Amino acid sequence: MSDTEVPFRILPQLTDLNRGFWTGGAAGELRFLRCQDCGYYNHPPTPICPRCHSKRLESEAVSGTATLHTYTVNHQPWMPGPELPYVIGIVEIPEQDGLRLTTNIVNCPLDDLRIGMPMRVTFEHHPDPDGDVYIPLFEPAE
Numbered sequence: 239m240s241d242t243e244v245p246f247r248i249l250p251q252l253t254d255l256n257r258g259f260w261t262g263g264a265a266g267e268l269r270f271l272r273c274q275d276c277g278y279y280n281h282p283p284t285p286i287c288p289r290c291h292s293k294r295l296e297s298e299a300v301s302g303t304a305t306l307h308t309y310t311v312n313h314q315p316w317m318p319g320p321e322l323p324y325v326i327g328i329v330e331i332p333e334q335d336g337l338r339l340t341t342n343i344v345n346c347p348l349d350d351l352r353i354g355m356p357m358r359v360t361f362e363h364h365p366d367p368d369g370d371v372y373i374p375l376f377e378p379a380e
């Protein structure tokens with residue numbers, strides 16, 4: 239996706255906890271905060287691992303593959319932004335049971351959408367003076 243055709247989005251404020259997630263796309267990587275003691279992927283990120291209470295959390299890349307858990311097609315112009323209709327999806331990340339991401343599904347005709355279909359991450363680059371943001375979106379893997 240080239241920088242000239244990215245839709246308007248309200249960008250996240252980068253923090254030490256979420257920076258890896260929102261900027262990993264610069265390296266083509268989908269990254270989550272991961273506990274260095276028990277290996278749990280902690281998303282949305284919190285300062286303490288919800289499983290073992292460790293504070294040793296680091297941003298780590300996953301494969302970038304996913305399956306489509308569920309989706310809805312939005313026809314309502316809630317805000318200036320993506321062309322209508324667009325697809326809001328929840329994808330399941332294979333690295334951990336229950337690790338899911340709410341995202342937009344792109345590059346897929348609506349009639350081709352199927353729950354359980356294999357997806358892969360793609361990034362939408364938003365240059366920003368406070369730090370470039372790469373929004374992780376998902377598209378069909380084939």
Ligand SMILES: [Zn+2]
Nearest residue numbers: 273276287290
């Ligand atoms: Zn842990």
